[in-house]
Amino acid sequence: TMALNLAAFKAIIFDVYGTLVDWESPIYEGLIPIIKKNPACASWSRKDVLEAYCIVEATLEEQHPDWLYAKVLEESYKELDRQMSAAGEGTSGSEGDAIKFAESIRDWPPFSDTVVALRSLAKRYKLTVLSNVDHQSFAFTHSKLSDDTEHLSLYAHKPQPARTPLDPSLGFHPRRNPESKSPFTLVLTAQDTGAYKPSPLGIGAAIECIIKDPDCDVRDKSEILVVAVSLFHDIYPAHELGLKSVWIHRQGTRMGLNVEDNSPDLDPERVKRLGEGKWSLRFETLGEFAEEVEKGFADRR
Structure with a gap:
C-alpha cells in the first residue's frame, strides 16, 4: 500500500x-423467491446469486441513466427472474414481488x-x-x-x-x-x-x-x-x-x-x-x- x-x-x-x-444480505434475501421457484438456480451459492444480480443491475444502470434507482431495483428483479425462468422450466414471478424488492431499500x-x-x-x-x-x-x-x-x-x-x-x-x-x-x-x-x-x-x-x-x-x-x-x-x-x-x-x-x-x-x-x-x-x-x-x-x- x-x-x-x-x-x-x-x-x-x-x-x-x-x-x-x-445491501448484500437484504438483496440476497429479496431474491430467494426467484431462486426457490427456478430449478436453474437450485445449486447456486449466495455468491452466485449476488454476482448474477450485480451484472443485471449494472447493465440496466448503464442503459437507463435516467431511471430512478427504485425502478432499477424493480426492473433488475424482473430481469433476473426472466433470465432464470428462461434457463430452466421455472415461471417468472409477480409484479408484487418486484415492487416489494424495490421498496426493501428502506429497511437496508x-x-x-x-x-x-x-x-x-x-x-x-x-x-x-x-x-x-x-x-x-x-x-x-x-x-x-x-x-x-x-x-x-x-x-x-x-x-x-x-x-x-x-x-x-x-x-x-x-x-x-x-x-x-x-x-x-x-x-x-x-x-x-x-x-x-x-x-x-x-x-x-x-x-x-x-x-x-x-x-x-x-x-x-x-x-x-x-x-x-x-x-x-x-x-x-x-x-x-x-x-x-x-x-x-x-x-x-x-x-x-x-x-x-x-x-x-x-x-x-x-x-x-x-x-x-x-x-x-x-x-x-x-x-x-x-x-x-x-x-x-x-x-x-
Whole structure:
C-alpha cells in the first residue's frame, strides 16, 4: 500500500450501499423467491446469486441513466427472474414481488460500525455522499446513518426543478438545517448527476460540486479522498480521474469485486490485493479507517 497522509485531505466522497449499509444480505434475501421457484438456480451459492444480480443491475444502470434507482431495483428483479425462468422450466414471478424488492431499500441496515465512524470522520472532513440511489429511497437510509429515524423529513431532499448537472446548488446540504443530525455536508445521488457509477460523469460532477461548494472549503481534487467498498463502481473510476482512495474491503462482500476475470473466485489472499495500485489504503471496516484517521491527525499535532 502507498503511504497516505490522511490529515492532508479536506473532503471524503463516500459510497453508501456496500460501504456504509449492508445491501448484500437484504438483496440476497429479496431474491430467494426467484431462486426457490427456478430449478436453474437450485445449486447456486449466495455468491452466485449476488454476482448474477450485480451484472443485471449494472447493465440496466448503464442503459437507463435516467431511471430512478427504485425502478432499477424493480426492473433488475424482473430481469433476473426472466433470465432464470428462461434457463430452466421455472415461471417468472409477480409484479408484487418486484415492487416489494424495490421498496426493501428502506429497511437496508447500516453496518454496526458505520454510525459511530461517520460521526468521528465528520469532525475531520466534509463528508459527501455519491450514491447510485434516488432521493426518496435515500431519505430512509440517510435518517438511519444520522441515527435519527424519527424525523424522516429532515433527511429527504426536495430539489428545485430544472437544474443543470454542474449547477453549484446541485445536491442536498442537510447540515444547513440546524435540526439535522446528518454527518454529510453534501449528498449527491444518481438522480442529481444523471449518471450511475461507474460512469465518470457521476464522480466528475461530485468533484466539481465539492470544489465549487462554499460549505466544503476544498481547493482542488488533491484534497478529496474516495472511501468505498466497490472496486467496480468507485475505486477504479476514482483512480481514472486522479483521486486517491481507501478501499473498505468488508469481509465476505462480493458485489463490486468483478474487475478482473472471475476475481471473486480468487483465494482470500489474492482478493486482498485486487486493484492494488488503484487504492492507497485498505481496511476491513470503516471503524478501522476512522481510528487510523484519528492517529493521522494526532501525529500532526
